Amino acid sequence: MPPEITRVWCRLMSTLAAPDSSRLSLQAFSTRALPARERHEAWLQRDWPSLAPAYRCKPLEAFDVASERLQLDGITIQFAEVTGQSWVRDASLIKSWTPDALVIALTVQGEARGEWGGVSARTGTGSIQFADFSKTSSHVSSASKTIAIAVPRAIAASRGLAVEALHGVATRSAAGSLLAAHLLALREAAPGIPKSSEQILARGVLDLIVLAAQSAGQASEAAAGARGLSLMARAAIERSLGSPTLGPARLCRSLAISRSTLHRLFEREGGVQAYIRRRRLEAARVALEETGSDEPIHMIAERLGFSDAAHLSRLFRSRFGSSPSDCRAEARRARTGATSAAGMEL
Template sequence: MALLDNSDDRLIPVIRFSTDGMRQSDAHEAWLQRDWPSANILFDTTPLVPFRTTSEAFQLGSLLIMHAKMGSQRWARDEKRIRRDDIDHVTFSVRVSGGARGEANGRSFHAATGSIVAVDLARPNSHDSDSSRTIQIAVPRAITEARLGRVEHLNGAIASSFGAGLVRSHILQLCSRIGAIPGNQQDRLADTVLDLLAVAYADSGVIAPRERGDAALQYKARQQIESRLGSPSLTVAALCKQMGFSRSTLYRLFHDEGGVQTFIRQRRLEAVRSELSDPAIRAPITEIAERWGFCDAAYLGRLFRESYGMTPGEARNQALEASRS
């Protein structure tokens, strides 16, 4: 998802859209074709009543927030669309008025007025929304898992009514004042929104206390790994020492990834593949291997073939041919 630049002390920019004054026959198409943030990127939509909407969108740090009033619609996001846009966020839909009924990757949900429902945009989902007023909060997956726990537990889950009330009252006041808030306050405001979402889903019993703690620890470990991904000194022993973890704790945190060493190796392979996919990067494969912590090109080649079914040279040639077509 595109991000706005509001990192200084200027006011946080707000993007507004309205179908007021448009012909009824043009309103839905105009909404689909508008500039960021366009739902047309994410969903196939079908109006269930004559379409009208007003909306405002803004960014808080890494969070994207859209406050909208909209007529009843059917929304669908399938595997084809997911592969095409490669968006890896979780949306938290605050239902100020009007409900929604649907399915998130096989999990049915009914979000009534006043509730919050979480949906993983990297998984198929669909729902019918009443004519409604909603606030959508889009959070990157890594931040969601660090602050709220594993996304598979959240997908399609409804927050507790108590927690939803806290989030709703705070975010409504934030939306009412957003045009007067300096951009240098965005990270603090984002932290508050995330803390309230964590309270809402902890109170609902969706997230276990240990899971929330492990998610935060894994996020910190991932940050350390990413910052030193190409360094030969990035070892399990060095990571344990730097983070103050035991080997067993580090293994538990990365159990689902096959262990921390497997995670590091896979991230290095992804970095290599990204460079090979860029026709502008013509560095020798030996140099790329060394840059990303592989002892030699032959070792890289064996691991690369195991992961991607081709050699690094074949991957580079494939990218070059695609750029010429």
């Protein structure tokens, strides 16, 4: 297959699915439909944030790859299943092309060994490794399933992560396992999550990265402690989102913290009550837009901790500019229009 056709095929594979623009979407890529001799070149033709152009790679067996990519407020998360190969990132490649990012690699299955800036490391199932893309590396990997997170340097630095010091650090920890489990769950849930939740989800991922770096001795305990506590508070809220007793007093008791500490954790969100209200409203919108759902609005209100349907409607209109019934009707019209358009194309 000529290179020009290969590039067109790569773009087509990335755009075949037409996701709902109001929801998070996963961009899928696979070489499995291609002839074996053309697969590696097709993968190499992909642009950043694919990892392909960041390395000089040589397959160690018949090449094949399947991946899904999720963008969250500047952070790129890539889930990949790839055959064994060697990966080299040398000075000349860094000079000619350098995404300014910290890359965190989680190994779901497989192993790798090599050197990162002179630091020898070996990774395996359950490990987490950090790489500064402004530095050299060389490693060999077996057939593997991985999750790679690319965090722009400025964002990583703003969270207290020492990007240069992290280069080559590899470890296994409860925090790393929690991060992997969180990302795999996010992968499954993403198509049903509104794009308006991107910032919240990105903050949660960053909180877990900081915890993982702290467990490897590469982030301040104060920074990791505060972010870990914030993550636990948010998890407690999600578990009890529909409870009418959910509020500052209950959270302070369950987390054994003071009201002033709780306020600091949610200061950027306008306070814990504002955060709870926003999460309830976002959950209500997801329920209203869900395909095939006819759950009565008053039951959604009761399930999510609103006093009644009128209470939900008033807050919903203030937040989103439309009533719950209008939101549901608009979602149905959008689905009907998309189905009609697909039928015309066929």
